[in-house]
Structure formats: C-alpha cells, structure tokens
Amino acid sequence: MQVHIAHQIPLTSLVFLMLLLPAGCTKQQSPTTGAPSQVLLVATTSPVIQDFSQQILATDNSVRLVVPNGRHSRDWRPTRTAAAEIRDARLVILTGAGWEPWSERISLAPSRTLDLSASIIQSLIEIPDAITHQHGPDGAHSHKGFVWTTWLSPQLLLRQLPELQSALIKVAPDSADQIQRESGRLRTALQPLADLCTQLKTIVPQKQLSIVADGPEFLYLLRDLGIEPVRIRWPLSSPADSAVLQQIQTEAQRFSGRSPLMILNDRRSKDHEKPVLESGFQILRLDDLEQTAPPRSVIERLTENVKALQALIESAPAAVQP
CATH class of the missing domain: 3.40.50.1980 (Nitrogenase molybdenum iron protein domain)
Known part of the structure; x- marks a missing residue:
C-alpha cells in the first residue's frame, strides 16, 4: 500500500503541474507576442x-x-x-x-x-x-x-x-x-518666400490682372500677393457640367479683351482644360500640397507656386490709368 501511495502522489502532482505550465508559458511570452504597437509620437x-x-x-x-x-x-x-x-x-x-x-x-x-x-x-x-x-x-x-x-x-x-x-x-x-x-532653419527657408510675396504685393496694383480660380484652395496664397480672384464653383473631380460652363463663359465675357487667366488646381484632370481654353482663358496650374510628392520637399513646392505667380505678375501688362 505504501508503494502505491508513494507512486500516486507524484503522478497527481505531475498532472497538476502540467496543467499550470501552459498558463505560465503564455504569461511569459505575452509581452512579445501579444504586445500592442508602439505609441505614435x-x-x-x-x-x-x-x-x-x-x-x-x-x-x-x-x-x-x-x-x-x-x-x-x-x-x-x-x-x-x-x-x-x-x-x-x-x-x-x-x-x-x-x-x-x-x-x-x-x-x-x-x-x-x-x-x-x-x-x-x-x-x-x-x-x-x-x-x-x-x-x-x-x-x-x-x-x-x-x-x-x-x-x-x-x-x-x-x-x-x-x-x-x-x-x-x-x-x-x-x-x-x-x-x-531646425525650426530656425525652416524659418530661414520660409522668410524669403514671405518677403517675395510682400514685394510682389506692391506691384500688383500697377498691373492689369484678370484672374479666375477654379476653387478656394489658393485664396490664402493669392491674398499674400494682393490678388483677389473671381472664384467659380467647380468640384475638383468633376468635368465641366452646364453650370460650370455657364460660370466660365460669364467670366470670359466679363474679362473680354483683357487676356484673362484661370488658375487650375494641378490635381485637376488635363481633360478639364478644354472648355477653359476654348473660352479664351490662359491657364496657370498651382500645387495645393494636399498630397505628398516625393522627392520634392514642401519648401520646393511652395517656392514653385510663388515663382509661377511672380512670373505671371511681372509679365502682366500695366494697368490702364483712369
């Protein structure tokens, strides 16, 4: 009897320990296998x-x-x-x-x-x-x-x-x-663009500019330059429907004989240009920076916008004096 009892006790304990082992192993592995992703800075x-x-x-x-x-x-x-x-x-x-x-x-x-x-x-x-x-x-x-x-x-x-x-x-x-x-370096990169906008703003009143924009995206930049465009309502992903065509033609008639220009979002389809050109507008495309565009940096893209507008302003005819 003593022999039987001596063997039964270890077997029972062994079964109990085996039941505990998976839980113990799982707990030890959880920090690596089930850990949440690192918190974003x-x-x-x-x-x-x-x-x-x-x-x-x-x-x-x-x-x-x-x-x-x-x-x-x-x-x-x-x-x-x-x-x-x-x-x-x-x-x-x-x-x-x-x-x-x-x-x-x-x-x-x-x-x-x-x-x-x-x-x-x-x-x-x-x-x-x-x-x-x-x-x-x-x-x-x-x-x-x-x-x-x-x-x-x-x-x-x-x-x-x-x-x-x-x-x-x-x-x-x-x-x-x-x-x-690095903030100082960024400020150093932005300041010349801001200064150029201020400089161009003094020239704009001397120029004859007839500008229409296809949306509101560039209003802050144009305000930096002292330009107040006429804005039409034209959804970026939509071709020119009858309502848009009416707006384009109305503005073309308003600026008849004054070489009007329409600013188009650079993400707009090239197919959308046809009715604009047929109405007598020149086109200037600008980047709204709503999407990444590697390898160009943000400063490079902002500079391209300002330089494009600088060329437009400097090449515009002089305003007619009253």
Whole structure:
C-alpha cells in the first residue's frame, strides 16, 4: 500500500503541474507576442506639417501622416484602429480651419492636441460653400466655413511655426536644442518666400490682372500677393457640367479683351482644360500640397507656386490709368 501511495502522489502532482505550465508559458511570452504597437509620437493630418515636423525632429519614424495619402482629410473617416492610434499619440497636430471635421468625433485629449489654426484665427478666410454635404434625398448643399489650405501661405506658416516648435519641444524635451535649431532653419527657408510675396504685393496694383480660380484652395496664397480672384464653383473631380460652363463663359465675357487667366488646381484632370481654353482663358496650374510628392520637399513646392505667380505678375501688362 505504501508503494502505491508513494507512486500516486507524484503522478497527481505531475498532472497538476502540467496543467499550470501552459498558463505560465503564455504569461511569459505575452509581452512579445501579444504586445500592442508602439505609441505614435506625433500624428499629423497634412503632408506640409508632416514634412515640417520630420525636419524639425530630424526623424521620419516618429511622425506619421494619419490620413491616407490621396485621401482628402475633409472627406475621410478614420477606422476604429486609426482613431485609437490618433488618440494614443503623444501629440496630434491639426491644421484646423475645417480640414479635420472627423477630429470632433474621436475625443482627442486637449493637452495632447495642437490646432495650428488657433494662432491665426483672425486671418482665416470664410466662404459660403466651404462645407458640402447631403441630408436625405434633397441633393447636396453647402454651408459656410473656412478655407482650409492655410499651409499655402508662407506668411501664415511663419506665424504658426512658434506654436509648432513649442509643441514639439514639449513632447520631445531632450531634443529641445535640435528642435530650436531646425525650426530656425525652416524659418530661414520660409522668410524669403514671405518677403517675395510682400514685394510682389506692391506691384500688383500697377498691373492689369484678370484672374479666375477654379476653387478656394489658393485664396490664402493669392491674398499674400494682393490678388483677389473671381472664384467659380467647380468640384475638383468633376468635368465641366452646364453650370460650370455657364460660370466660365460669364467670366470670359466679363474679362473680354483683357487676356484673362484661370488658375487650375494641378490635381485637376488635363481633360478639364478644354472648355477653359476654348473660352479664351490662359491657364496657370498651382500645387495645393494636399498630397505628398516625393522627392520634392514642401519648401520646393511652395517656392514653385510663388515663382509661377511672380512670373505671371511681372509679365502682366500695366494697368490702364483712369
């Protein structure tokens, strides 16, 4: 009996220990096999601020453009996974001015969110058709709101840069010296563009300029130059329907004999140019910087826009004196 008892006790214990072993092994492996992804340092919503943040932090890995490239942030809705990643980021940088309507629905922590439009709120341009959507079967309609492309204005970018610098220092204090240094370099790159816009603004009143824009995207940049274009309502992805054609022809008649020019978004299809040219307009295409375009940097793309407008202004005929 003693022999039987002596063998039964170890067997029972062995079975008990074997039942415990998988749980013990699973617990040890969970930090590596089931660990959540690393928390994002900086989440951005536009290629311009992504580029600037990466330059200032001197890293690509810690900064991510959370809106998929090629998607318009104003029409994007983050998935649950994307929303969680954005919420968990140590810093979320919003362009504001209506660029991220989805941000109001994902409960961002105010202490970890920077809205760059807050520092330029008095300079935002309001238009009656900034927001277009549809309720029920009545068709699409528009509401007033702000022009969102604040990043196209070198002058506005310079005003926003201190806020961006401070927020990045707060999230990466060990890199404060580097952040200040790189912010200074960025300021040095932007300042000549802002100065050139100011210089050209003094020339514009002396020139005969008849300019129509196909949308609101370039209004901040044109304001830097003192240009007030006539704006037509022409959705970027749509060809010219009868309503658009009517607008084009109306403006062509208004500027008859004055070599009118239409600014087209560079992302607009080449096929859309035909009715514009047939109505007597010249065409100038500009980059709205809503999408990444490697290997060109943001500064290079901003410079191309300003230089294209400089050539237009300097070559325009002198204004007719009353």
